[in-house]
Amino acid sequence: MAKTKYYQALTRALREEMQRDERVILMGEDVGESGGIFAQTRGLYATFGANRVRDTPIAENGFVSAAVGAAMTGLRPVVEIGFEDFVTACMDPLVNQAAKLRYMLGGQVGIPLLLYTFGGGGVNAGPQHSQSLAAWFAHVPGLKVIQPSTPTDVLGLVKSGIRDDNPVICLLSKKLIGSAGDVPDLGTDHLVPLGKADVKRAGHDVTLLCAGQMVQAGLKAASLLAEEGIEAEVIDPRSISPLDMETVLASVLRTGRLCVVHEAHGFFGLGAEVIASVCEAGVPLKAPPRRVTPPFAPSPFTPSLEALYLPSPERIAQTVRAMLEPA
Amino acid sequence: MKSRAFNVSVPGAQGAGISADVARRLFRTMCEIRRFEEVASERYKLGELPGFIHLSLGQEACAAGACATLERGDYITSTHRGHGHCLAKGADPARMMAELFAKAQGYGKGRGGSMHIADVAAGVLGANGIVGQSMGLGIGAALSLQVQGRNNVVIAFFGEGASGAGIAHEAMNMAAIWKLPIIFFCEANAFAELSPFGTHVSVPDVAQRAAAYGFPGITVDGEDVFAVYATVRQAVERARRGGGPALVEAKTFRWHGHYEGDPQNYKSDADHAKAQTFDPISLARQQAADVPGLKAHELDDIESKARGRIDAAAAWAAGLQSPPASALTEDVYAEA
Numbered sequence: 001m002a003k004t005k006y007y008q009a010l011t012r013a014l015r016e017e018m019q020r021d022e023r024v025i026l027m028g029e030d031v032g033e034s035g036g037i038f039a040q041t042r043g044l045y046a047t048f049g050a051n052r053v054r055d056t057p058i059a060e061n062g063f064v065s066a067a068v069g070a071a072m073t074g075l076r077p078v079v080e081i082g083f084e085d086f087v088t089a090c091m092d093p094l095v096n097q098a099a100k101l102r103y104m105l106g107g108q109v110g111i112p113l114l115l116y117t118f119g120g121g122g123v124n125a126g127p128q129h130s131q132s133l134a135a136w137f138a139h140v141p142g143l144k145v146i147q148p149s150t151p152t153d154v155l156g157l158v159k160s161g162i163r164d165d166n167p168v169i170c171l172l173s174k175k176l177i178g179s180a181g182d183v184p185d186l187g188t189d190h191l192v193p194l195g196k197a198d199v200k201r202a203g204h205d206v207t208l209l210c211a212g213q214m215v216q217a218g219l220k221a222a223s224l225l226a227e228e229g230i231e232a233e234v235i236d237p238r239s240i241s242p243l244d245m246e247t248v249l250a251s252v253l254r255t256g257r258l259c260v261v262h263e264a265h266g267f268f269g270l271g272a273e274v275i276a277s278v279c280e281a282g283v284p285l286k287a288p289p290r291r292v293t294p295p296f297a298p299s300p301f302t303p304s305l306e307a308l309y310l311p312s313p314e315r316i317a318q319t320v321r322a323m324l325e326p327a
Numbered sequence: 328m329k330s331r332a333f334n335v336s337v338p339g340a341q342g343a344g345i346s347a348d349v350a351r352r353l354f355r356t357m358c359e360i361r362r363f364e365e366v367a368s369e370r371y372k373l374g375e376l377p378g379f380i381h382l383s384l385g386q387e388a389c390a391a392g393a394c395a396t397l398e399r400g401d402y403i404t405s406t407h408r409g410h411g412h413c414l415a416k417g418a419d420p421a422r423m424m425a426e427l428f429a430k431a432q433g434y435g436k437g438r439g440g441s442m443h444i445a446d447v448a449a450g451v452l453g454a455n456g457i458v459g460q461s462m463g464l465g466i467g468a469a470l471s472l473q474v475q476g477r478n479n480v481v482i483a484f485f486g487e488g489a490s491g492a493g494i495a496h497e498a499m500n501m502a503a504i505w506k507l508p509i510i511f512f513c514e515a516n517a518f519a520e521l522s523p524f525g526t527h528v529s530v531p532d533v534a535q536r537a538a539a540y541g542f543p544g545i546t547v548d549g550e551d552v553f554a555v556y557a558t559v560r561q562a563v564e565r566a567r568r569g570g571g572p573a574l575v576e577a578k579t580f581r582w583h584g585h586y587e588g589d590p591q592n593y594k595s596d597a598d599h600a601k602a603q604t605f606d607p608i609s610l611a612r613q614q615a616a617d618v619p620g621l622k623a624h625e626l627d628d629i630e631s632k633a634r635g636r637i638d639a640a641a642a643w644a645a646g647l648q649s650p651p652a653s654a655l656t657e658d659v660y661a662e663a
Contacts, residue, residue: 025474051473051474052474054470054505056501057497057500057501057504059493059497059500059501061463061493061494061497062463062466062493062494062496062497062498062500062501063497063501064463065460065462065463065464065466065467065494065498066463066464066466066467066470066498066501067467068463068464068467069404069452069463069464069465069466069467069468069469069470069471070467070468070470070471070474071467072447072452072464072467072468073402073452073467073468073471073472074471074475075470075471075474075475077467092457092460092494093460093463093464096456096457096460097455097457097460097464101453102658102659102660102661103438103439103657103658103659104435104438104439104443104445104453105434105435105439105443105445105447105453106433106434106435106436106437106438106439106658107436107657107658108434108445108446108447108448109445109447110661141659142659142660144660165661165662166660166661
């Protein structure tokens with residue numbers, strides 16, 4: 001095992017896959033010589049050259065459409081969109097083209113495309129640089145959506161995503177860019193399958209399903225609760241679509257309580273979907289399921305307000321305590 | 328007609344050096360497109376084709392002339408008005424008809440319909456329902472060719488309506504920066520959806536826009552298949568040599584409405600009259616006299632065979648079965 005940072009795990013995944021398969025190319029704003037706004041593509045241009053590492057103009061609709069065209073004709077493009085909010089500028093090539101072409105064309109093509117982007121809040125980036133849009137993409141048949149929360153999952157999921165023959169949206173967390181964690185040593189081909197959740201902490205009193213950087217908040221909340229004798233099971237879905245409901249249902253069957261935490265809005269979000277699925281499965285619950293999410297408002301720039309906006313360990317713990325109170 | 332961009336004359340069949348073989352091929356393709364669109368229109372009126380369709384009657388010279396310059400390994404990307412492009416690049420009219428009839432044997436297993444006909448093996452990357460995306464997808468295919476070091480090119484078809492979309496600018500800018508092997512082919516058919524050219528385009532010719540990207544732009548008579556062919560051929564040869572993109576605009580005319588059933592009340596009497604006179608097939612018959620070795624009676628034979636091929640395709644497609652219910656959820660994802 002080796003310690004590495006979240007963004008360095010991304011660089012390693014890109015490097016390993018570009019070395020393994022010459023059809024993999026990287027394109028996006030400033031991914032080339034500059035090495036990226038977070039140093040996330042540093043060194044790739046020097047190794048793989050201008051042909052395979054392409055700086056693009058600030059034209060998300062155009063270069064994502066180009067990536068789809070390239071994916072139809074023999075390449076396996078990886079596209080960077082620096083901030084998740086900017087994906088709204090290329091919804092057409094993602095939603096109308098990449099997601100549907102295989103279906104509309106009778107299975108003639110796959111679209112092996114991985115788009116990664118940095119989203120979420122916690123860095124006072126304001127309403128146009130802090131969004132979490134996982135549910136938007138998960139709502140589209142034909143797209144896959146992954147949301148890794150640790151360096152090792154970044155490495156394994158991005159590598160698997162690049163090898164997938166479908167369009168994969170990889171939602172990374174800006175707040176976690178500099179976070180460190182253990183990853184398998186260089187030379188290990190570390191793959192994490194899409195659609196497989198990870199139990200980050202075992203527990204028997206409540207299931208905390210936490211996505212993206214909320215995994216860290218959930219783990220902190222679990223520590224707080226443990227001091228009070230409450231054992232929370234923290235599950236990281238890692239992949240939003242496909243979603244590993246099997247792992248979630250098995251956990252809720254044991255705990256009888258479910259709390260879903262994400263930094264995307266609650267309305268029509270991951271929590272709504274998971275809670276509906278648990279209800280449909282007829283899992284007996286000891287308390288009504290709960291969601292901990294931001295309010296239905298844009299993410300403010302204001303540091304004091306953004307601190308209130310994002311689910312905190314204290315707020316999660318408070319919600320869980322209420323679930324355990326006798327009715 | 329003089330082309331500033333390529334510094335050559337495009338005077339018609341003889342001066343353009345059109346051989347009898349090429350002339351026959353161009354004529355045959357135009358006749359097949361004409362018949363395909365006529366049959367589609369008839370079948371649509373009879374209620375046999377679900378959904379809605381956009382026809383390219385009057386625009387046959389564009390698809391035929393442009394695609395005749397290509398090899399099988401070259402690609403095209405097309406638009407919602409794409410039947411002609413697909414036929415001209417080598418798609419099978421029977422499987423195309425099957426798609427219009429929503430049958431399992433169609434190119435999209437009957438699930439895509441008129442706007443999503445593709446034959447990837449033949450280099451047809453698809454008609455497309457989103458205006459302008461042919462240009463983005465097209466530069467992506469050209470990027471593939473460049474990265475893979477293949478000596479092929481792409482033609483991205485679009486209309487003057489798409490020329491106003493952001494992606495048109497984004498794609499042409501990127502194609503120029505990366506010197507991609509692509510020809511942007513604008514079929515300026517006088518109307519974008521239900522409004523005339525001037526509602527959509529700020530300059531007289533879309534080809535003028537090429538100046539903004541630093542590559543050649545040329546406007547050609549879209550009624551003249553030989554002129555279209557000769558012009559695109561130069562652009563294709565240039566792109567194949569590594570010379571980068573070009574923009575070719577063909578001034579053509581859409582006989583029918585935006586979609587079949589369009590009442591076309593936005594068209595003037597003069598517009599309706601033009602649909603009776605603007606005819607690339609008639610013009611080609613006249614010009615054929617200038618092509619050495621081409622006999623007038625050959626054209627009748629070519630036309631009759633073309634009609635027969637399309638009529639047989641439609642008859643076959645009409646008799647097929649609908650896709651099974653299992654097709655509803657097939658091909659959403661590729662096996663990982």
